[in-house]
Amino acid sequence: MNQKSASAPAAENKMGTMPIGRLLFNMSLPMMVSMLVQALYNIVDSIFVAKLSENALTAVSLAFPLQMLLIAVATGTGVGMNALLSRALGAKKTDEANKIASNAAFLYIISYIVFLILGFTVVKPFYASQIGNADVEIMEMGIDYLSTVMIFSMGLLAQICFERLLTSTGRTIFSMTSQLCGAITNIILDPILIFGLIGFPKMGVTGAAVATVIGQCVGALVSFTCNHKFNPDVSLQFRGFRPDGRIIRTIYAIGIPSIIMQSIGSVMTYSMNRILITFSSTATAVFGVYFKLQSFFFMPVFGLNNGITPIIAFNYGAQNRKRMVKTIKLSMATAFCIMLFGFLCFELVPQVLLGMFNASADMLTIGVPALRIIGIHYLLAWFGIICGTVFQALGKAVFSMIVSIMRQLVVLIPAAYVLAKFGGLHAVWWAFLTAEIMSLIVSLIFLFRTNRTIISKIPDGSDIL
Template sequence: MSKKIDLLHGHIFTSLTGLALPIMATALVQTAYSLTDMAWIGLVGSPAVAAVGAASMYTWLSQGVVALAKMGGQVKVAHSLGSGRPEEAAKYAAGAIQMGVLFALVFAAVTVFGARPLIGFFGLSDGAIIHNAQVYLKITCGLILFSFLNAIITGILTAMGDSKTPFIANVIGLIMNMILDPVLIFGVGPFPVMGVAGAAVATVTAQMIVTIVFLVVVKKDRLVFDKVRFLERIPKDYFRVMVRIGLPAAVQNLIYTSISMVLTRFVAGFGDAAVAVQRVGSQIESISWMTADGFAAAINSFIGQNYGGRRYRRVKKGYMTAIGVMFVWGLFCSGVLIGFPRQIFGLFIHEADIIPMGISYLVVLGFSQMFMCVELTTVGALSGLGKTLLCSVISVVFTSARIPLAMILSSTPLALDGIWWAFTISSVIKGILFFICFLYVSGKLPEDGAQASW
């Protein structure tokens, strides 16, 4: 039975959810990577959580770097396949992988040799936390190549209509991560106690295994990867097109993460424990946004192929179907975070004096989940139309507004909670604006079969 789903024909809900569900499941698996780390590191103590939290900001930053190759490759592979040009799709796939490898090597060099000032940016006060953060950074980002390859290959497979392979690969990686975490963090049998370093080694090893699974699977593909020549010299025009599409998404991700890093520095002003709260809280919240991001990848490929095939009516219907699903998911996540914050946060942090801070984080961020899901889904949809610059402008402007808003609100009696409210308010505004923007852009699409004007 084919793993690829026909996105150009058939029932829209069936096609879209058939592609989206494995992607969403994959996103949940990837979230489980981090939650598994947090659960075990939380047993070591909040200082260890703070160290991992600070260093992980740079692994998050790396996703902005790889987004250029991933988004550019995914969108153009989908467009090429939608218009019946698999040879062209293979060239875009090869170019995306080549860019990803180059970016990974550069990013690894910067983070390994610059670990001290990079961690120093956050202004942490405890020497042990600073040391552990540097160790975690050097391991996870020094071997970021596997993460980059996984992201790019996932994007290409998704553009092909295959979301099951990434899910299977990531489940295998998760199982390995769950086995290695306690073994390497606390030391079992011949393995020494490694603490924070053990969590980093477990994560990188799991990512390497996922890469191996991908390489084994894509060798059997006869749609795109059998035509990919990884060392082939790709024409410059292909790179220019991918950069034009992928650069806005990359800049958006980089700015978004950079803003979050600045806000983390603000959070550190309330103590190292506050950094641990932000780290754990954001990982819990990621169950919502990573799932929405996974659904956004599905709607990106769905819209990309149908736009390439000039099936504009399916583009509009596909988006409204996706929004309906994400609206319900967002409301569910809000209910869970607002209704059960103590029970959820208590699974990861066990110090009684820190748990109330975590409860506040989850409750405040709970109010934004539905709007955030709408935002991410719409970004995927607009990117599928090639409108990545529009997405970047909206995201950058209103995400940047978090900094002055956090400064103002945190100086009121809200204190630390003011920073959390800055996150929520900006997410609400972005969700509403993105929805309106897609309605406007899609309203300019012509009838099926005609050439779009952009």
């Protein structure tokens, strides 16, 4: 990438001076669109796989926990880099920003080596721990799919690294471009490689994994090119590079809580799969379909988060409380509208949503009431998601981690287990609402504390959260 110019960067001026409503739209909309496309291609991926068989859909669904772990490490490291880098840019510490970017890139390389090893060693025992030897076909398809995704995960890690560099400097339009390129590549290749079209061999479930990996590599190449050509604010400097322990510790101090939060999601998914498989593989497939569908509503909110994190962090570094507070309020209103739409879809047309996945009569019987019950918690979930982003941007990511642990491990899984034992499969789905109520209460407590100890002490403006 080019060296940063001597003049003040446009991204700094934008995040510090542009009207908040316009800035939120400018920063977040590209990320929301790109995340929506990401969700769309995840759904399309499963729609094509479901056309092979319900077992194929189940095999891909059972891969979620390790896939989520991979994404957790990639995005969590990005959270730490993003918040730290935006703060340095807000304080006009150019050299520090370059060191942060270079050390973060080093961490992504180390992460890939770890997942490469895991791809060769843990996939088979991971599947065996969920289904044993009950279904050899599901086991074989799942191992082929997940091994491919993990062994060739360098594309995903590189893509997220370079995208977060773009986001940190306010260039979300280029981040959106790279995501779109990767997603469209995956969507095009999915039917070609799964079903063996236009002369390609029919690869089945493995074809879905190969299409995903190629899409990620395309996205990585595009995001690298955008950084090199259009991001003069940050330079990756590896000549004479030595890891900086102070920077790495700071990145992980912010990022590890995010990694843990998303890894908890991996543990939750794994545990739910084990609970549901005791009823039937169809119940597990329904849960897998739900996870694909919910991404269509949650991913845009996560895109909103990616847009507001650098705004909050930048203005925190610049000690501008009024802009921070307005960003938080507008993002909460936006997130609520998105999640309300998700709630309405799950309540009004669950059979249509399931029908996209070639749902059998058994899947519809289980899935329709399941989606309607789970959908209720959407009316609460938006608040905890935005609060978690605020905590991370202000260096209090441990609050987000505590909320996530309590919601998914302390409440959700035990509640699901107890409800399964005493209420059967239909009762299991109420665990989601139970956990979200707890999340709302704890998030409120932490938000009031963050306002009292950090936000209200910034001597800027008169707005109080």
